[in-house]
Amino acid sequence: DAGITQSPRHKVTETGTPVTLRCHQTENHRYMYWYRQDPGHGLRLIHYSYGVKDTDKGEVSDGYSVSRSKTEDFLLTLESATSSQTSVYFCAISDARAYGYTFGSGTRLTVV
Amino acid sequence: AQSVTQLDSQVPVFEEAPVELRCNYSSSVSVYLFWYVQYPNQGLQLLLKYLSGSTLVKSINGFEAEFNKSQTSFHLRKPSVHISDTAEYFCAVSETGTGNQFYFGTGTSLTVIP
Numbered sequence: 001d002a003g004i005t006q007s008p009r010h011k012v013t014e015t016g017t018p019v020t021l022r023c024h025q026t027e028n029h030r031y032m033y034w035y036r037q038d039p040g041h042g043l044r045l046i047h048y049s050y051g052v053k054d055t056d057k058g059e060v061s062d063g064y065s066v067s068r069s070k071t072e073d074f075l076l077t078l079e080s081a082t083s084s085q086t087s088v089y090f091c092a093i094s095d096a097r098a099y100g101y102t103f104g105s106g107t108r109l110t111v112v
Numbered sequence: 113a114q115s116v117t118q119l120d121s122q123v124p125v126f127e128e129a130p131v132e133l134r135c136n137y138s139s140s141v142s143v144y145l146f147w148y149v150q151y152p153n154q155g156l157q158l159l160l161k162y163l164s165g166s167t168l169v170k171s172i173n174g175f176e177a178e179f180n181k182s183q184t185s186f187h188l189r190k191p192s193v194h195i196s197d198t199a200e201y202f203c204a205v206s207e208t209g210t211g212n213q214f215y216f217g218t219g220t221s222l223t224v225i226p
Contacts, residue, residue, distance in 0.1 A: 030212075031212045035216075040121075040218065041218060042118075042202065042216050042217055042218035042219045043156075043202065043216040043219075045213070048213065050212070090155060090156070092156075094212055094214075096212070097144055097206045097212050098144060098161075098163050100144075100146050100148075100158050100161055100204075100214075101148075101156075101158075101204075101214060102158075103148075103155035103156040103157070104155055105154060105155045106154075106155050
């Protein structure tokens with residue numbers, strides 16, 4: 001989507017290695033989110049940010065950490081990747097509840 | 113915390129037939145309601161939303177959804193579907209005091225059969 005970019009789009013990594021996914025926005029939105037999407041589970045919130053250096057955990061935060069040092073970048077790190085973290089990861093941004101979310105195109109991560 | 117239920121995980125329907133995708137949420141407090149659509153290998157796109165006012169909201173491609181406060185529902189309907197409507201549909205709810213957090217249902221996969 002215009003204004004929000006995720007990188008990489010695809011990644012294959014080995015169990016036990018650290019992995020960082022990047023979300024970059026050009027909309028200057030206050031809120032940023034990381035979700036994972038898995039069959040049968042829909043979208044589950046991992047972490048979110050409500051401002052620079054202000055982050056909080058979502059419902060499936062174990063094994064993940066985030067950082068937001070600039071308004072435009074929100075990084076998701078898998079500290080030691082496991083096969084259960086194989087998933088599609090989506091970043092979303094929002095400026096206010098009434099506008100909903102704008103989603104990135106997703107990162108497909110495979111942990112082997 | 114809010115709970116969002118999409119009762120049908122898969123809905124097959126013939127082309128030009130009507131369809132209804134169901135969504136129920138748990139809280140009766142002030143909410144904003146959304147439907148998102150996800151086409152294969154893409155991110156989610158906003159389809160339509162209810163914030164206040166008229167309980168019937170419409171999208172530009174013929175979908176509509178009706179907010180029913182007493183039944184805490186926000187079902188999505190289309191009177192005549194097209195092949196291009198084949199996608200995954202997600203219902204989402206945002207309530208006051210949640211720090212701009214949205215709660216998503218597990219999704220309904222709509223397959224339009226020629």
